Amino acid sequence: MASGFHAIPDAKPPRTFAGIAHASPLLDRRAFLRMAGAAWAATLAPGGARALSRTDAVFASGFRDRAGSFGLAVLAEDGTLIDRIALPARSHGMAFSPATGHLVAFARRPGTFALVVDQGGAGAPVTLAAAEGRHFFGHGCFSPDGRLLYASENDFDANRGMIGLYDARDGYRRIGEYPTWGIGTHDLAVSDDGRMLIAANGGIETHPDFGRTKLNLDHMEPSLALIDAATGALIERHGLPAKLNRLSTRHVDLDAKGRIWFACQYEGPRNDLPPLVGRFARGEALHFVDLPEETTAGLANYVGAIAVNRREGLVGLTSPKGGRAVILDAASGRVLREEAVADAAGIAAAARDFAVSSYGGRFAESRADVAFDQHIQRLGRPA
Amino acid sequence: MLTRLRLLIPLMAGLLLSVPMPAAAQEGGTPEPPDLGDATVVADVMEKAVDDVIRPGYRAFHASAERLAETVGAFCEAPSAESRAAAETAFRTAIADWSRIEIVRVGPVIEGNRFERILFYPDRKSTGLKQVQALLQRKDEADADAGALPRKSVAVQGFGALEFVLYGTGAETLVGEPESFRCRYGAAVAANIAAVAGELAAAWDAPGGIAEAWKHPGPDNPVFRTGREAVTELLGILVHGAEAVRDQRIETFYRHGGTARPKSAIYWRSGNTWLSIDANIEGLATLFDKGGMAELIDPDFISIAGNIDFVAKSLRRVAPTVDPDIERAVSTPEEQQKIAFLLVNARDLVLRLDTEYGGAIGLGAGFSFADGD
Secondary structure, three states: OOOOOOOOOOOOOOOOOOOOOOOHHHHHHHHHHHHHOHHHHOOOOOOOOHHHHOOOOOEEEEEEEOOOOEEEEEEOOOOOEEEEEEEOOOEEEEEEEOOOOEEEEEEOOOOOEEEEEEOOOOOOOEEEEOOOOEEEEEEEEEOOOOOEEEEEEEEOOOOEEEEEEEEHHHOOEEEEEEEOOOOOEEEEEEOOOOOEEEEEEOOOOOOHHHOOOOOOHHHOOOEEEEEEOOOOOEEEEEEOOHHHOOEEEEEEEEOOOOOEEEEEEEOOOOOOOOOOEEEEOOOOOOEEOOOOHHHHHHOOOEOOEEEEEOOOOEEEEEEOOOOEEEEEEOOOOOEEEEEEOOOEEEEEEOOOOEEEEEOOOEEOOEEOOEEEEEEEEEOOOOO | OHHHHHHHHHHHHHHHHOOOOOHHHHHOOOOOOOOOOOHHHHHHHHHHHHHHHHHHHHHHHHHHHHHHHHHHHHHHHOOOHHHHHHHHHHHHHHHHHHHHHOOOOOHHHHOOOHHHHHOOOOOOOOHHHHHHHHHHHHOOHHHHOOOOHHHOOHHHOOHHHHHHHHHOOOHHHHHHOOOOHHHHHHHHHHHHHHHHHHHHHHHHHOOOOHHHHHHOOOOOOOOOOOHHHHHHHHHHHHHHHHHHHHHHHHOOOOOOOOOOOHHHOOOOOOOOHHHHHHHHHHHHHHHHHHOOHHHHOOHHHOHHHHHHHHHHHHHHHHHHHOOOOHHHHHHOHHHHHHHHHHHHHHHHHHHHHHHHHHHHOOOHHHOOOOOOO
């Protein structure tokens, strides 16, 4: 796979990093470690992530503790906090490879680090620093064989989403990048056969010079792009209808049939009731799920996370703004259950149903004295 | 020695303050959060924030921008040391007024590129500088037309462009030549800034507009359906504003132990860097205080508000004292110490607002603003 990808068919010349890869990332890493501090760097020893290898380690999630420190929590099926791995700053989404046991935590946008830890505890964690002119958007995924890590990134000066390609067999060296064919890319997923990448292009322009300020709410360009994982070529790009151009397509997950479920956050008038969740597949148009009005209102125009429980045919959604978790039937799109969860954060498929977390420290049936970030990663094959 | 002591005291105070002290440990127990679902609880805060801070802020900026346009126009007509001094004073005042209200990075200011039209910063690749220099070289009369400016690059429309006209290379020629192209272009830029400021003031004063929406959250409200959403937005302005002071206004040119880039500092040409940073902090403190945000805190934990005020005051005490010559400021140990103090305390301000205040009013320990993640 690593040797098979080709140049990016784009108007701009692709950045292969042939010249930069050997010089810049090392420097960046040193600078990054200086910034992160010695105390944190000291945690980067082999075995620093030993908790991940425990048989009861089922989930991971970013958190912040009371003292304002950030980390990655490792949790059991019932949500018991097993251990913590220190992080230098706030993380957001994660990627896990069942093939290699590698877990990656990405910095929250516009962050510039990602940390790779080995579930088996082999080797020290690897720190990735964003390439020059790029920052991480907070999400990524592995190729099914675990050899490539795809990271959602921002080419902020050109205002275009990118997918950074990192070679897991070569210390996560950045070996190239593809465009996402959109702007404000957030979540990224890969098809089960590894041939297609799915980019949720939220359509919102941001730039690190302006922090998290949304720069183009009056002319957003949300889209969902299907991209050839081997070449970076665009397969299909699904824009949203003009009346929904303020509907930011931000998170995706795949069901057992390979259909792509997407969840949205609406930047238009707060008293609108836009569709917030939908599904599609390659060759099919976007299909929005027609949720009952009270469910849409409960999600407060803001779905923060989406997850599919493949075995049980369920789709789960959480909204921190609405304080709500909603479970849908994947076959019909019908609402099966709604639950009030104050500050609902992440959702992930559990052995049965879903694990839901909150900013207030709830995780499944447990509670911890930390604030969980917006996503939960299941450590294992998709449930 | 006395000078050194004066410097060390605030610095030490800042370093001590930077140690997070959870409110619970300070006062025993946990603050009782207000019922943000009750519209009346937040109505007072939103009304004060809008009517006593945001709207007056935009009006003041509009007035000083109009004054700036008049003064620069008068300077062009009859250039003299006096009219130049008047233009410089008006420039300072307009920058201070803008810097107080620019902390609001939501609403009408981020529509239609208004923010960038007023202030294109940072200009990391000198894009703006090159465009302004080329424009001054070209002397195309169309560029001195304020009515045409909005259709041009944002980099030639705002404070950065005007600062180069008044203080950049070649500015010394302004006094010798009445109605010079350079000066008339500067006057057009000032008029453009005033026009955008006018749009902002009008948008916030429009009956049935954004001000009403902010003050009356509810199910049919186009901006906030609940008081909780409204207060979250206010706190977001404060947290992101304090982050911006640290990350985008200081660390762009000075990082402790890093390479200093004094020519990346905002308003370095006119010596208004610290004036602007001080006004940013003043804007944050004003929103917190005049907005009555302390009223939402459990009275037993009111020290959380006191700590925020204290940190803001510490920042404001030091910011105006840093050498406005940024080359000197980043290379003199005493000045470096002051900048380090500002960085440490700006970080502390972020934590106190986000974690302590956010937690005390029940906003998920201020962990998220549900702003697109």
